[in-house]
Amino acid sequence: MAEIALVEAVQLALARAMEEDETVLVLGEDVGVNGGVFRATDGLLARFGDKRVFDTPLAEALLAGISVGLGAQGFRPVTEFQFMGFFYPAIDQVANHAGRLRNRTRGRLTCPIVLRAPFGGGIHAPEHHSESFEAMFAHIPGIRVVIPSSPARAYGLLLAAIRDPDPVVFLEPKRVYRAPKEEVADDGTAAPLDCCFTLREGNDITLVTWGAMVQETLAAAETLSGQGVEAEVIDVATLKPLDMATILTSVEHTGRCVIIHEAPLSGGFGGEIAARLADRGLVSLTAPVKRVAGFDTVMPLPRLEEHYMPSARRILAAVREILEYA
Amino acid sequence: MTEIASFAIEYRRFLDPDGQAVQPLPAFAQDPADLIPLYRAMVLTRSFDAKAVALQRTGRLGTFASSLGQEAVMAGTGAAMRPEDVLLPSFREQGAQFLRGAAMTDLLLYWGGDERGSDFAGPREDFPICVPVGTHAAHAAGVALAFQLRGEARAAVCVLGDGATSKGEVYEAMNLAGVWRLPVVFVVNNNQWAISVPRERQTAAQTLAQKAIAAGFGGVQVDGNDVIAVRDAVERALEQARSGGGPTLVEAVTYRLSDHTTVDDASRYRDDAEVSARWKDEPILRLRRHLTDAGAWSKEDEERLIAECGEEVEAAAEAYLATPVQPVESMFDWLYAELPGDLAEQRAGLVAEAGLAGGENDG
Ligand SMILES: Cc1ncc(C[n+]2csc(CCOP(=O)(O)OP(=O)(O)O)c2C)c(N)n1
């Protein structure tokens, strides 16, 4: 089995889903002939034809809106937003329609759609090409918010998202689009959409993260291990619905938790996890819950970008602070 | 200089305000008897609207948007559609929804604050009303794409207001429909007002119909108080759409005789004199004159119809008022196909709370 990158895993899952279900369609800007600006849809037009893969006009609210219409008609569109920074006009459709259609018609019309977007910084992209506002989506009722952090999880989670009967916002951390690679079995096995992945076990501290920050966090855990501190690393992967049980169970035996995300601190999804820890895990905690996050600033342009992004160094500093509590 | 584009917008009308034919009538309108169902649909809608407003005024219904004066747009559109087409209404198209088979009780239930009202029997694929103005235009394009992909001879009909035509999304949807020749008809209910903003403050374009030209397809303006003109234009547009000829925009020029909704007071922004002057153009009177002149309608017919519609509406209102409230936990039960564990806890909390409160909300 060859090792593939996350973006290739997305492509593999799309092809698999289109193969097994003819109602699966791919829509977006430049997703056809060009195969998507990141090549996530490369080859799909040639393989499945122009009745399954559509280059749309440049209009984001429209992209989400036609997906709702197609979904109500029983299709399963997988719609690409070229960059998360251009998703904003379509949030209206997600919040006002996709997430509500089943509820407001009491199940008469449903919305089995997937809205994919590459997100996050760290690749020296132009302005507006590096944002992370997953927390905005996690606040919207009636949808799922899924963030893979490795090729295998991207494959399994995307298949699950496409097969799911409800709308899924699927955010792909583009910083890890091309590396690291790993072996992915193209066997059509979906991953669960409602549980965290424990990537590393440890008894001293729980590190909770998602997206591209999983790599930084694993690197920090490696360093800590060299210093005799064993960190448990949890990839949340499905922010909504949130599998709090896995996080609580981990904190029960570590007593400590640091949450790491790239999005701005205030109102970030780390706050939700910290609040739930305060609510349900306080008796297990031997130290405050700490968040390592992006700043509450506008995402800087590339020359200052690395100072914005949480790094293994910043994670280690936070962990040391938390370990100092007796 | 070379002129590389030019356009003309047609204005169509069959009956003048006195009910006189100004040109040969289309086939469906040749025999006046065939127009009686259209007349009935308009009278029923007016009767329903009056009842709904009365229910709201007496605290038995939530905010409601009457279609007073625009009944011809609704009836003409509803009558032009086939059952297998799909209607995507905005929020005052009850007249079209009734012709499609949606029950008055269900729509009252919706406006009365109960989600089950949008789970109407009848046109199961029709969309529920759309409150965020103009956002349903893109859904219509998606529905139309579904028909096109399956090779079905069906079309989507999106009804929107003059105000909605200012929304970017409406143009986005029209633009796509043009490029892909989608089987969709955009019916613009130009009732001259978007709450307090008059038509001329909405756009500097001379007509709303011409907005279709920029999107690469045809737009036509019709007298929206002439139900024959509305039905004829929408029917033609639908035939074109179903046979692969692409989209059309039909601008129905009418007038909103009522307040915007039951929580609006239109006297704050428009003169009563303007409204009174418009009453002489209203669509029901126009068709009644036509039918009466043709000897197809009598005073007795009118009295009988009014009584019949009144009874039908009363019965629907009673059925609505007698419908028990949903169980409280229903707010959770339709969010997802299967309730995520995360939410099961919140649901259980609500159920326990409702139990403690004495279960007064039990359906
Ligand atoms: C996106 C959006 N903005 C504002 C409103 C509040 N609002 C409801 S109806 C309306 C006016 C709509 O005018 P028009 O499109 O002409 O339709 P009409 O009400 O006249 O039928 C407004 C501003 C809304 N529902 N949605």
Ligand SMILES: [Mg+2]
């Ligand atoms: Mg209006």
